[in-house]
């Protein structure tokens with residue numbers, strides 16, 4: 001397991017300024033201590049900045065919890081500045097969760113502005129702009145801290161959450177800090193397992209590197225949790241002990257499920273960094289920043305190429321569809337060229353255009369004679385009306401219509417280039433009326 005609990009104290013202070021700051025998204029169940037943790041890491045980075053004012057910048061902070069009454073830290077971007085959660089609840093007649101979700105949806109429609117601001121403040125600007133501000137020596141923040149609503153599912157499983165996360169991860173190395181209330185989670189093995197399964201679902205949904213932050217270690221150390229993760233036999237022993245202590249009826253099913261889960265989850269545990277912290281006292285915070293640095297490297301190494309691959313796949317699928325359209329058009333054009341004289345229809349009659357009124361009259365008389373059938377009239381030139389000839393005009397019309405539709409479709413496909421995020425944002429904007 002990639003536990004960082006035995007790592008040396010933070011080296012982040014001595015590290016050179018990275019190109020792009022790492023975005024730390026704090027996710028945790030209500031009461032896990034997420035906000036206190038945010039406050040603590042924010043204070044840690046501010047303190048670091050005070051010690052190295054010429055080489056470091058304070059973190060850039062975002063609050064995405066619309067329902068929080070007051071945050072004990074200053075945010076550079078606060079969802080509450082653009083969305084009034086209470087008003088949203090009233091206006092849309094929603095409960096607390098619906099209010100948070102709708103507020104996030106409304107906020108995500110501003111994702112372009114948010115990202116524009118973030119990139120302006122946290123990424124090196126093009127030379128022309130920096131030259132204009134030559135007098136200022138801009139030191140960029142090395143961390144972007146993001147607080148999220150305690151209603152995890154509202155953030156992680158909503159379209160707006162996905163939009164915000166994917167927009168962030170496409171501009172910055174992004175890491176999830178999953179905050180866990182250690183005393184509560186290690187109360188028993190089933191609570192522990194439930195929390196781990198929840199963390200897994202977040203990991204697989206967001207597909208971002210994750211650090212498990214066992215908080216409140218001043219109340220209870222994270223050692224039990226770490227042992228249960230490292231050694232499934234230790235977990236199974238704890239489970240057995242619980243069963244004996246409580247003489248649980250029908251615990252056989254639960255017991256064997258938890259046993260099996262502990263084996264299955266080994267792979268998942270290996271992918272995680274684990275740190276024990278106390279947001280109250282600050283113990284373990286430097287270790288957390290070490291874990292962030294490790295995850296930043298992991299993001300660049302594994303996640304970014306994977307993200308780019310997924311994007312290329314999506315683009316590839318679009319290109320494949322376009323390719324199919326083109327080949328269908330080419331096939332149709334081939335048929336058309338045959339129809340116009342190179343294929344089996346080439347022998348068909350080609351109607352000459354009349355040049356004068358008398359020509360036209362003569363031609364129409366000829367035609368009448370032709371189509372009247374019977375042996376009379378026309379002297380030797382009588383031709384049976386060709387079925388194809390009858391069908392030809394409508395086939396042409398159909399072809400042209402189909403071609404037009406396909407051109408339009410191809411055009412739409414080409415113009416449908418905006419990022420999925422922007423499209424979804426637009427969808428949300430429209431659905432909000």
Ligand SMILES: Nc1nc2c(ncn2[C@@H]2O[C@H](COP(=O)(O)OP(=O)(O)OP(=O)(O)O)[C@@H](O)[C@H]2O)c(=O)[nH]1
Pocket residue numbers: 028029030031032033034035036037149150151215216217218219277278279280281
């Ligand atoms: N002893 C101890 N208490 C903590 C620690 N971190 C947070 N708490 C307490 O846990 C409670 C919840 O903390 P919050 O930071 O409000 O938790 P939250 O996850 O942001 O909660 P929501 O705002 O409801 O999402 C508060 O009473 C904190 O004082 C810690 O490290 N040690």
